[in-house]
Amino acid sequence: MLVSLNWLKEFVDLPDNLTPNEIGQALTMSTVEVEGIKSQAELFAQMVVGRIVELKSHPNADNLKIALTDIGQGNIVQIICGGTNLFVGMLVAVALPGAKVRWHGQGDLVSLAETTIRGEKSFGMICASNEIGLGDLFPAAEKEILNLSSTDAKPGTALKDIFGFDDVILDIDNKSLTNRPDLWGHMGIARELAAIYNRPYKELDLGKIEKKSEQKIKVKIKSPTDCRRYLGVVITGVEVGPSPIWLKKRLESVGQKSINNIVDLTNYVMFETGQPLHAFDLKKISGHQIIVRKAVIGEKIVTLDNSEIRLDENTLVIADNKKPIALAGVMGGQESGINQNTTEIVFESACFNPITIRQAARNYNLRTDSAVRFEKGIEPERAEIAMRRILFLLKKIQPNVRIGDINDVYKYKNKPVEIKTDLNFIQNRLGFNITPEDISNILKRLGFVVKIKSKKFTIIPPVYRSLADVTKPEDIIEEVARIYGYDKFKPDLPVVKLTSPQKSILKSNENKIKKLLAYGLGLYEVINYSFTNEKYANLGYDFTTMVNIKNSISSEFTHLRKSLLPGLLANVAANEHKQKDFGLFELGRVFMADRLSEFRRGGNLTGELIWQPYYLAGVFTGKKEQVFFQAKGAVEAICNHLKLSNWELVPGGDDVLANKNILTLQVNNNIVGKVFCVADDKLKFFDISQFVSAWEIDFEALVKFITTGYNYSPLPKYPAVIYDLAVVFPQDVKWQDIEKNIFTASDLVREVNLFDIYVGDKIGLDKKSIAFTLTFSDPNKTLQMKEVEKEVDKILKKLNQQLQGVLRS
16 A cells, blocks of 8 residues: 555654654554655656757657757756647756656656767657656647646756655555554554654544535445445535546555546545545436345446446345446446536445455455455444545535535444453563553553553543454553554563473374385375365265365365375376376375364363374386285385384275275284275276276374384394295285295294295196295304205195195296
8 A cells, every 4th residue: 555645744743853764664663564665756856847948840850859948057958859739938847867757658767868869969858748657647649748837937946846746655565454444544544653653643624514405315224234334425516527636646646546536536535534435426326315235146237347247146236226336345337437427426435344345356356445445344433534524625626516415324333342451461461561651641642542440451442443453452462562662672581491392103203104115115205185076986985974175165175085095096197197107105184074083282172073094005006917016015114114013914805996906904903004906997087097006004093003112132143044945836825824834834934035926837827836035043053954954844844734835846
């Protein structure tokens, strides 16, 4: 928001020795963030009034003239100019070398230098109004030079002095105003400066409204929760036309272009008070009645920006007897707008529900100055102040207008907010001693009513701060602190008792497993959204056990996931065209609507939440005969890396994504995970062309089985003996059973490692050959080969008896 320092000074007399930078710093430290400060005078640097003393044709250009120009103190300079309205004796705006202008009013500012044009020297530039930023104040035809002859200024007079361009503009960050609806106008910023510098605040000059017309607009509020107050007044004898220069200049200073005198007045009062207003053409209001109501489904309105909008039933509109004529608080309708032929108008000043206006502005993508202010929450009392102010100003620029009665429909008024606190509370929160008198003085400067009795305070905020801004004792602390001065606070460190944080087994092992999977196994980590949608019901998931999101941001995000695997398979589908044979993993929360968990804060039970454990899942893509073993190997590596005991992968289990090959991970007979190949129809659902295996583990449950102690044994003194075997088994024998029987058969076996599986005609179609390496060792001696072979015979006998295994010849 742009704020004019000259405008502020109409409300408060600031100390003479203050610089604009000091004012900006004071506001930043106490109230709002001033992002920049611009001086109008700097825009007109090196620009003076000149008088044309002689005009000659340019010898080398038919459309150019040589103007000998007096720029003051007897200096006559030659300037080449293409203006069509030049004449001898004309007073013009001269931009001297070093000034910055816009060529023909377009593009960026260009710094002038003495130059030569078609062989003739030119000292500066004789300017059109739009070339020096005055196009809105002094509109002119193309190639017409700004004529200053009516000013009677002397040559050499600085251009800024002719028009009074001595203002300084503060650029305030809108985000810092969000919680302060009273600051969206110069009146509110001026109140703050009056409090900061302890200066008297001058109230607006509202004058007296003399009724000269019997006409009155009828007002009916059908939606009082959306419109608390509505003021309407009829003015006749209006002449719509250009605004006076003072009004144009003031609006231009805050970035608002002039439109016409009536619209300019509504904008002027809005920038002054923060209260938006609107003007209707009375003749275009059917029945001379204003109705504030909700729109009817199917109603349409063409807004002032020429957009046709189909309204919904939640939109608040200003209507007449037949149709909507404005989007309440957002934008007026084109049909009821004023124009050059308008002679009778209706001024509107109202108080609307901020939520209603915010929703309408968002729904129809109309972020207007009016909507921005209303959505912050404006107190109803300001509507009357703004109405009286605009009528006062209208009489100032058009004394002959006739003003009717103000129809003020006020549905319900604010109850005064009363805040009680005490000196001890304030001092404890501030961290230093401050007297009751100083507290009272600060609050009174801010417009608060303060009563003190026995160090207890009863405080009533001003109406413009009481809606949702200052409502509790903590708000009083902020008010006192910021005006007292944050820079006056002593930077004393508070005494804080530090305790060692409780170690999280989940977090420490999370990082350990991520390193294993990424660095050790070469998998890529992904992080997916926790959302899913009902299309995954086609995979077989029961959506009645999923958490439904009431206010989902998209049709793609309607539920919370209960498995990580659909997201990982979607990742495979998105990336398999770029890379073959890869693995992915994810560690994240899943959500179970059919189970609740305790929610604790500070060690105390505060309620229940849906169950949302951490899951760890992964996928592998590649050849059919490899991917299952890759997934199985990953799960085995995880269990071994966490040094789990009593875990096993047991054949069987179920998952909606799996084919027949599935293993269940059990720890201490508790099911905590699964490994499987993804079924072909599920791969087709995701449009995946490769074979994919998957695994998923309840990681939160898994880490509970980690034992904190470790068993250490000394390094073996005697060498181990390595022995390879190839044994033929029936096709349905599982490696897990083979491994278990080997360890049962011999106490000297330390490791068993599978290294080959063969299936073919040479051993029979119903057979398979399993090749593995055995590692033998004895802690007390070096094993002899005869002793090892004796152990091998025991193993072969055990495998034959239990699994029909036969040594492959």
